[in-house]
Amino acid sequence: MNSHPGIFLALVTRKLGPIALAMMGLVATAYAVDARLGAGTPLLLAQAAKPAAKAAPAGNAARAKADLDALIKSAKEEGEVTIYSAAPDSVPRRTGAAFTAKYGIKSGFIRLSTAPLAQRYFAEAESGTFAADIIITAGGIDPYFPDGLKKGWVEPMSQANLPVLTAGEFPERFYDGVSPVVQISPWMIAFNKDQVKGADVPKDWTDMLDPKWKGKIILADPRVGLVFTQFWSILYEKYGEGFFTLLRAQNPRRYPGGIPAVQGLAAGEGAMYPPVIPPVVTGVQEKGAPVDTVTPEFTTGTQFYLILTARGKAKHPNAARLLANYIMSPDGNKVFNDEPGIVGIYDTRRLPKQYVQPKPVNKEQVDSMAKLLGF
Numbered sequence: 001m002n003s004h005p006g007i008f009l010a011l012v013t014r015k016l017g018p019i020a021l022a023m024m025g026l027v028a029t030a031y032a033v034d035a036r037l038g039a040g041t042p043l044l045l046a047q048a049a050k051p052a053a054k055a056a057p058a059g060n061a062a063r064a065k066a067d068l069d070a071l072i073k074s075a076k077e078e079g080e081v082t083i084y085s086a087a088p089d090s091v092p093r094r095t096g097a098a099f100t101a102k103y104g105i106k107s108g109f110i111r112l113s114t115a116p117l118a119q120r121y122f123a124e125a126e127s128g129t130f131a132a133d134i135i136i137t138a139g140g141i142d143p144y145f146p147d148g149l150k151k152g153w154v155e156p157m158s159q160a161n162l163p164v165l166t167a168g169e170f171p172e173r174f175y176d177g178v179s180p181v182v183q184i185s186p187w188m189i190a191f192n193k194d195q196v197k198g199a200d201v202p203k204d205w206t207d208m209l210d211p212k213w214k215g216k217i218i219l220a221d222p223r224v225g226l227v228f229t230q231f232w233s234i235l236y237e238k239y240g241e242g243f244f245t246l247l248r249a250q251n252p253r254r255y256p257g258g259i260p261a262v263q264g265l266a267a268g269e270g271a272m273y274p275p276v277i278p279p280v281v282t283g284v285q286e287k288g289a290p291v292d293t294v295t296p297e298f299t300t301g302t303q304f305y306l307i308l309t310a311r312g313k314a315k316h317p318n319a320a321r322l323l324a325n326y327i328m329s330p331d332g333n334k335v336f337n338d339e340p341g342i343v344g345i346y347d348t349r350r351l352p353k354q355y356v357q358p359k360p361v362n363k364e365q366v367d368s369m370a371k372l373l374g375f
Contacts (some may be wrong), residue, residue, distance in 0.1 A: 064167035074318035081319035083109035084132035088279035104357035133320035183304040195271040216271035217252040230358040278341030298354040
């Protein structure tokens, strides 16, 4: 870092900004996770911890119970549901098993990263084939799903008549009427425990810029999913282009996607890999890989959304609606998010103190960020 004193000083100054504000006695803030409030909207930490679900009148609760009973009956007649998931395998596998145990309805899933998943879904839709009943996608519904709404392929959640919504259980700030947020996975730094120990474990993104990690940083191509560009764009806003200049100077090892990058880290091909979400790491940890993670206080995250295939198109529309209702309910959402580092939407107290709402990005930003990272 000594060879870049000007940039290093700028990074340190930016990092001290929140500390200086705190010393002035200002109230600590987090950033709202509600997309409707807009990225960067400050929200008191005490407020962020509240479920913020709207209390339902007694009549609504009775109606929701009757609707749920009818939905369960119809879903059981279909007997199965197919999921397309951008979430790591552990999420649909765990959730599907719990759903089957509760309702006796089989579930199967296909796992693809967000962009290939959307491309596959809409290529199938164009041909009149709708293999997926329900979709778990990352980073929002752009760029394909608004078109799907117009063509009648996708059903807005507001039209699905879900009991969890009728009863007023689901937290309003995670619901836009189309595709509710059901999981928040804060971005972390993964590291190889054989190479990074003790005081060397990073605490912040800038710790990776230390020259001793030259040639030992692993990066994934951000073009594989908008969520990667969302992450790097947040860092660009905070640290500026100088951060990326120093990161490229580390001669990072570049991989085509997040899964290969984590596998490379587990094999000792590098010391650190930013960014990563918890479920991606869980798989290699369960196989005994010497990999661990740390979550910087300043970070953003991947938010996962539910999308329903329209009832007139889906093969198992009622089972899909029941699964959506389950994932959006307090008990089901707990199962869906039952993994270290993941934050459910009924209790956001575990979000990092300086969590920032991810912002929408476009293709130009994706290409620009890839270039800044040296891809």
